[in-house]
Amino acid sequence: MAASGTFALWAWLAPGLAFLLLGLVYPLRRSGKPAAGVSIVFSAGALLAAVSAWRATVPEVARRTLWEWIPVEDGVLTSVGVLADADSTLMLILVALVSFLVQVYSVGYLAEEPPASLGRYYAYQSLFAFSMMGLVVAPNFVQLFICWELVGLCSYLLIGYWYARPEAARAAVKAFWITKAGDVFFLIGIVMLWSRTGTFDFSELFEMAQGGSEVLAGLGLVTFFIYLGAAGKSAQFPFHVWLPDAMEGPTPVSALIHAATMVTAGVYLLFRTAFLFERTPDVLTAVGWIGAFTALLAATLACVQHDIKRVLAYSTVSQLGYMMTAIGAGFAGAGFLHLLTHGVFKALLFLAAGAVIHAIGSNDIFGMGGLARRMPQTVAVFLIGTLSLAGIPFFAGFFSKEEILGAAWVGGLTVPFVMLVLTALLTAFYMFRVVFIAFLGEPAAVPDHAGDRDAPGGHAHDAPASMTVPLWILAALAMVIGIWVAVWRPETEFKPPFWLTPLAVLVAIGGIALAWLVYGLRVISPEWLFRRLSVIGEAAVERFWLDDLFALIYRQGILALARVTGWVDRYIVDGVLNALSAWTLTLGDRLRRIQSGQAQDYVYGIALGVLLLMVWMRWPR
Amino acid sequence: MTLQAYLTLAAVLFCIGLFGVITRRNTIGILLGIELMLNAVNINLVAFARFLGDVSGMVFTVFTISITVAEVALGLALVILIFRIRRTAVADHLDLLKG
Amino acid sequence: MSLEPIAFWGLAVALLASALAVVLTRNLFHSVLYLALSLTATAGLFLALDAEFLAAVQLLLYAGGVVTIAVFAIVVTERLVGDRITQTSRQLFTGFIIAGALLVALLAIFRRGPLTVPRPAVSGDLTRAIGQSLLTTYVLPFELLGVLFLAALLGALYFARPDD
Numbered sequence: 001m002a003a004s005g006t007f008a009l010w011a012w013l014a015p016g017l018a019f020l021l022l023g024l025v026y027p028l029r030r031s032g033k034p035a036a037g038v039s040i041v042f043s044a045g046a047l048l049a050a051v052s053a054w055r056a057t058v059p060e061v062a063r064r065t066l067w068e069w070i071p072v073e074d075g076v077l078t079s080v081g082v083l084a085d086a087d088s089t090l091m092l093i094l095v096a097l098v099s100f101l102v103q104v105y106s107v108g109y110l111a112e113e114p115p116a117s118l119g120r121y122y123a124y125q126s127l128f129a130f131s132m133m134g135l136v137v138a139p140n141f142v143q144l145f146i147c148w149e150l151v152g153l154c155s156y157l158l159i160g161y162w163y164a165r166p167e168a169a170r171a172a173v174k175a176f177w178i179t180k181a182g183d184v185f186f187l188i189g190i191v192m193l194w195s196r197t198g199t200f201d202f203s204e205l206f207e208m209a210q211g212g213s214e215v216l217a218g219l220g221l222v223t224f225f226i227y228l229g230a231a232g233k234s235a236q237f238p239f240h241v242w243l244p245d246a247m248e249g250p251t252p253v254s255a256l257i258h259a260a261t262m263v264t265a266g267v268y269l270l271f272r273t274a275f276l277f278e279r280t281p282d283v284l285t286a287v288g289w290i291g292a293f294t295a296l297l298a299a300t301l302a303c304v305q306h307d308i309k310r311v312l313a314y315s316t317v318s319q320l321g322y323m324m325t326a327i328g329a330g331f332a333g334a335g336f337l338h339l340l341t342h343g344v345f346k347a348l349l350f351l352a353a354g355a356v357i358h359a360i361g362s363n364d365i366f367g368m369g370g371l372a373r374r375m376p377q378t379v380a381v382f383l384i385g386t387l388s389l390a391g392i393p394f395f396a397g398f399f400s401k402e403e404i405l406g407a408a409w410v411g412g413l414t415v416p417f418v419m420l421v422l423t424a425l426l427t428a429f430y431m432f433r434v435v436f437i438a439f440l441g442e443p444a445a446v447p448d449h450a451g452d453r454d455a456p457g458g459h460a461h462d463a464p465a466s467m468t469v470p471l472w473i474l475a476a477l478a479m480v481i482g483i484w485v486a487v488w489r490p491e492t493e494f495k496p497p498f499w500l501t502p503l504a505v506l507v508a509i510g511g512i513a514l515a516w517l518v519y520g521l522r523v524i525s526p527e528w529l530f531r532r533l534s535v536i537g538e539a540a541v542e543r544f545w546l547d548d549l550f551a552l553i554y555r556q557g558i559l560a561l562a563r564v565t566g567w568v569d570r571y572i573v574d575g576v577l578n579a580l581s582a583w584t585l586t587l588g589d590r591l592r593r594i595q596s597g598q599a600q601d602y603v604y605g606i607a608l609g610v611l612l613l614m615v616w617m618r619w620p621r
Numbered sequence: 622m623t624l625q626a627y628l629t630l631a632a633v634l635f636c637i638g639l640f641g642v643i644t645r646r647n648t649i650g651i652l653l654g655i656e657l658m659l660n661a662v663n664i665n666l667v668a669f670a671r672f673l674g675d676v677s678g679m680v681f682t683v684f685t686i687s688i689t690v691a692e693v694a695l696g697l698a699l700v701i702l703i704f705r706i707r708r709t710a711v712a713d714h715l716d717l718l719k720g
Numbered sequence: 721m722s723l724e725p726i727a728f729w730g731l732a733v734a735l736l737a738s739a740l741a742v743v744l745t746r747n748l749f750h751s752v753l754y755l756a757l758s759l760t761a762t763a764g765l766f767l768a769l770d771a772e773f774l775a776a777v778q779l780l781l782y783a784g785g786v787v788t789i790a791v792f793a794i795v796v797t798e799r800l801v802g803d804r805i806t807q808t809s810r811q812l813f814t815g816f817i818i819a820g821a822l823l824v825a826l827l828a829i830f831r832r833g834p835l836t837v838p839r840p841a842v843s844g845d846l847t848r849a850i851g852q853s854l855l856t857t858y859v860l861p862f863e864l865l866g867v868l869f870l871a872a873l874l875g876a877l878y879f880a881r882p883d884d
Contacts (some may be wrong), residue, residue, distance in 0.1 A: 597719030600651070600712055600810075603642055607818050614825040624793040627769075632826040633817045634739055640819040641743030644809040646874055649750060650791055654753050657739050660762050663778075671854040676849040679771055680818065682852065682857050686774075686781055687865055688753045691872035693727050693786050697793040713810070 005062035007053035008137050009013060010083035011046045011092055015099070015129035018042035022123035029123060032115025033107075039122035040103045046572045049135075059582060061085045061203065063135040063139055078200050083139035087336065091136045092266060098260040102173035105351055106252045109358055109465030113241075121161060127255075128154035132261050136268065140200040143192045144269070148186070151178050151262050152233070158257060159249040171245040177554070178242045181208045182232020188227030193276075195442035196222070202272065210277040226273065227287055234266025235317045236324060237294040241547050243317055247309040251354030254309060259316050259350050260343035267323040269338050274332040281330075288328020288408070292416030294421075295321030295472045299426035308353050311434055315389065318423060318529045325420060326404040329411025338400035342480060345388035345396050348474035352382040355467055356438070368438040377468055379439045381475040386435055388478050390428040391508045395482040401505045406496030421507055428511025435521035499554065635661035648700045648710050652693065659689045692707035727768050735761035744809070752790045759783040772845040 018039045022029050029035050066082035084092075103125055105372035109116055138144035152175075160172030194200055196219070197208060230236075235243040246258050257263070270277065270287070270581075277284050302314035318340050326335035346472045355373065355378045357363055372379045388397040403422065408417040518529060634657060641654025663682050670678025704710050738758035745751045759782040768773035854862055 066860075451758075595719060597716030598713060599715070600643055600645075603639075604818065607639060607643070607822060611818070611822050611825055614829065618825070618828065626728065627765075628830055629827065630735070630765075632823060632830070633736060636819040636823040636826075637736070637739045637743060639822060640815050643808060643818060644812055645862055646810055647748055647799070649790065650743075650751060650809075653742055653751055656755060656782075657758065659741060660759065662783075663774075664765060667766055667769050667771050667825065671771065672840070674750040676846060677857075679774055679846065679850050680853050682771075682774055683854065684776065684858075684861060684865060686777055688868065690781050690785060691868060694789055695872055695875050695879070697789050698765065698876055700793055701796050702879055710797040711867060 003062075004056040004058070004084045004089065005082055006055050006592075007049045007056060007065035008062070008082045008089060008092060009066065010062050011049035011053060011258050012082060012130065012133040012137055014042045014046040014049065015133065017127045018124055018126035019130055022119060029119035030116045032113075032118040035115075036103070036124045039126045040100070040107075042126065043096070043100040043103050043448075044126070046129065046133070046268075047093070047100045050089065050092040050096040050367065053084055054086070054093055056091075057084065057086050057089050058196075063203070065139075069142075073588065077141050078142040078312070081139050082137040087271070088137050090340065093236050094340055095129065095132050095261050097138060098256055098343060099125070099132075100346050101473060102256040102347070105255075105467050107352070107472045108464045109252055109354055110250065111464075115154035115544060117161075121158075121250075124154055124157045124161070126260075128158065128257065132265070135265055138204055139195070139525035141202075142200050144590035145183075145187060145190060148229070148233070148265065148269075149183065151265060152176060152183065155179075155262055158253040160600055161253065167245075167250065168248040171248040173364055174550075175242040178239050178550070179232040182229045182239060185225040186229020186232075189222045189229065192222045192225065193219070199518060205273075209279070219276060220280045220283055223273075223277050223283045224286075226276075226291060227270065227283060230266030230303070232266070232292070234263050234320045234324065236266075236290050237297055238319065238466055238546055240294060240317045240361055241539075241550055243311040244310050245547075247307070247313050251350055251357060252314070255347045255354065258313065263316060263320060264323075264339050264343065267320065267327065267335055270324070270327045271332045271336045271339075271533060278330070279325070284328050284330070284437050284555070285413070288325045288411070288413045288416050291321045291324030291328055292408070292413070292419040293321070293325075294318070295325065295423040296419045296426075297316060299423045299430065303426060304365055306428075308356065308434060308438065309350070309363055310366050311430060312346070312349055312353060312364075315349075315431070316426065319346070321391075322401065322404050322420060322423070325413065325416050326407045328416070329407040329413050331403075331407035331411060333405040334403040335402070338397075338404055341388070341396045341400045344474055344481065345385045345478045348381060348471065348478060349385040349389065350379050351467070351471055351474065351583045355471065357384075363564060365434055365438040372439045378471070381471045382439070383435065384475045384478055386431045388482065389431055390512065391424060391504055393482075393505060394479075394486050396478040398482060398504070399485040400529065402496070402501060409497060409500070410467040410495070421503070424504065424507045425511045425514075428508045429515045432512050433514035433519050433568075436515060440520065460562060505619045520551055535599065549596055563614070624668060624672040627672075628665060631661045631665040634658075634664065646711050646713060647714075648703070648712050649697070652696050652700070652713060656689070656693070668670065669719070724768065727764070731764045731802050734758075737763070749791070750793055752787060752794065755790070756783050759787070770846060773850055781810045803883065 021038055022035055029040065042587045062084040063081060064084070067080040069080050090275075103122065106125070107123065110121060113121070128151065131147045131154055133519060135144055135147035135151060135160075137145060147612075156172045156176045159175055160168050162168045190490055191201070197205060197619055206557075222262035232239045236580040238465075243258060243263065247254055251256075298314045298317035298321060302311050302318065302468040305311045305314065319338070322339050323335040323342070326332065326338065356368065356375065358369075359375060359378075360368060362368075383396065391398045405417065405424075408414075636656045638657030638659075638661060641657060641681075642651050643654075645651050645654060663685055666678045666680075666682045666685070670676060700710060703715065707714065709715075735758050738761060744753050744756060745754060759778065763775045763778040763783065766772075766778055810875040854871045
């Protein structure tokens with residue numbers, strides 16, 4: 001029993017050690033490739049430990065406490081350690097696996113980076129892995145929140161890796177700001193929960209919930225605040241705006257953080273604390289509705305993007321909406337399953353896109369075309385990922401997507417269910433739009449010269465081994481999961497209606513067919529389609545003006561607040577002090593005139609003093 | 622007459638002397654005001670001595686008279702000296718201690 | 721009707737009137753003369769209080785000595801007459817207020833206490849009593865008085881030196 005906990009502990013600490021090494025040993029960090037090697041080795045060790053932890057799990061939860069952080073009178077306020085059960089170790093494997101593959105991939109992708117920057121990159125990667133795993137195995141809210149914030153910090157550092165680019169810097173700040181807004185509410189929710197129950201610990205809270213404790217009644221506000229934190233990180237509407245801009249970071253970063261791990265932290269949080277949310281069904285319903293709406297919104301936005309990474313980013317937002325809807329319907333397990341499968345194939349898609357970008361030198365799908373002939377391996381794995389995302393049977397995403405649809409239906413969220421079905425159609429549509437435009441057809445007229453983006457690419461070719469091997473590993477994993485699920489259909493928490501599977505397949509195929517008609521055969525022209533849906537289309541191009549709204553709030557609101565505060569500081573705070581000093585000087589000047597030098601004035605003073613004395617003596621009588 | 626009558630008289634005399642000290646411009650005028658105040662004190666002392674049957678009040682009066690005389694003599698000498706130096710006896714002009 | 725109240729009231733009026741004249745007269749020389757009058761009235765009051773010795777001392781030293789010295793000082797310093805009261809007095813109103821306030825305070829204190837004691841009988845010769853206590857109980861201040869006069873004498877000698 002303890003073995004699982006120990007392995008989990010090692011899995012968590014290994015990247016932390018790598019970060020310490022890279023962070024403190026300056027020559028190592030400067031050296032570039034050796035730094036990468038250190039980070040990758042520790043990451044591999046973490047992966048092994050994670051797998052061992054999962055293999056060793058038993059029904060009872062394994063806890064290992066590393067350090068009792070804040071001791072109070074009767075017990076510990078919060079401790080630092082791990083809580084290893086079947087779910088957390090699974091998540092640990094996902095994080096470790098994708099992290100390891102991404103780090104290996106980055107050796108090829110960032111080959112032209114200066115060594116010092118590369119060392120910095122791997123230090124950040126290790127820190128991220130450490131934080132994310134700490135979040136996954138956290139036994140209490142405090143450690144979770146601290147790792148949550150650390151993960152946000154790493155996201156900022158990695159999005160802004162090329163900090164000399166103003167867009168990247170701005171995107172990093174935007175991500176940080178928006179998630180921070182959610183985090184504030186998250187923290188308030190945690191503290192409110194503690195003030196109610198007296199504990200931060202998950203196990204204790206779970207026991208309270210199992211026992212039907214009265215303390216946990218009326219927690220609507222608490223769970224809603226916790227959800228707000230998750231909504232910020234998992235890019236739910238309206239906090240989703242940071243995720244597309246976060247594509248300014250290197251593609252491996254997007255694969256790791258903004259597909260498989262960090263953004264899923266919100267979903268993971270809700271999954272872990274589902275026993276709290278069960279007490280507040282209204283909040284869950286809201287979660288479900290917002291999730292479905294986010295999914296649909298993001299899918300429409302993905303249909304009009306030119307940048308391949310942005311398509312994938314909006315796709316991620318959409319899929320996160322899916323997961324949240326499942327949780328909102330009350331079947332958190334379905335959401336978690338989709339989290340795992342989505343992590344695999346979305347990372348795959350991002351890495352494949354990264355290979356394309358590395359080769360072409362640009363993100364624009366209209367600058368690509370006919371890549372299938374020149375980069376067959378890359379296109380093949382991308383296609384595997386696309387089919388998984390679209391939800392075709394025998395590929396990874398099919399079963400988890402269908403489960404979510406079933407969860408929505410059975411959980412009573414009918415309108416969200418319709419939204420999700422529509423989203424599935426659009427998902428297939430926009431992914432195959434990319435496939436048809438970028439991979440099939442004729443090469444674009446734009447010569448593939450060196451772009452101003454990630455790498456000074458030359459000719460479209462398949463990527464080096466350091467990049468292709470992780471791609472094939474992920475692709476293989478996606479296929480294996482897909483086939484395994486299709487053959488040994490696992491137990492579900494509920495009984496889905498019989499017509500669900502055919503509906504899901506039909507919708508997916510319909511989307512693909514629509515994309516083929518528009519972009520493949522060119523039977524229906526895209527412009528005609530765009531004109532038909534012009535209202536939605538144009539709004540989608542403008543990203544529904546949400547970014548502008550946030551910018552407005554930020555600029556006008558916060559800067560105005562800063563100006564007001566500055567004014568108050570200058571004129572009121574300083575003004576009071578200046579006035580006081582001026583009055584002191586004036587008072588001193590006036591008092592000086594008592595010393596007139598005239599002896600009779602002093603007699604005045606004496607007479608006045610005597611008078612006052614006599615009055616004072618007489619007064620109490 | 623009652624003790625209160627004498628005390629009241631002394632109080633009025635004292636205040637008149639105080640008024641003189643405060644208002645008079647000439648230094649000698651101020652000294653005359655001081656004289657009146659000391660006079661009032663003496664009346665007070667003697668009245669108390671008489672009405673309480675204790676002769677110490679009168680002894681005290683002897684002392685105050687002696688001291689007053691010495692003080693007046695020296696004070697006027699000072700006024701004369703100042704007049705020699707500053708050519709003025711007006712108290713307003715003697716303001717070297719002005720702060 | 722007893723003589724004493726008449727004497728008291730007459731002397732009191734004389735005293736207060738001459739005192740007011742001292743502080744309000746424009747002519748400084750007249751001021752000194754009025755002072756002499758008020759000092760004499762005080763001596764009379766001492767007599768009314770059965771303090772003959774003190775009355776004599778008052779007349780000798782005050783009305784005689786002090787006034788003489790003051791006259792000499794006035795003669796030596798010039799500018800003894802002013803045309804308007806403001807040349808000889810300043811801030812009359814505020815001075816009046818202060819002095820008046822003090823008077824009111826003093827009288828308020830007198831009103832409270834049980835100060836209407838009956839006049840006890842004269843016990844023996846007061847002058848002899850003064851002399852006796854001066855040389856027995858109060859001999860120390862008496863001696864110190866001598867020291868004081870010595871100091872005053874020295875001071876006067878110092879002031880009187882010519883400037884060289």
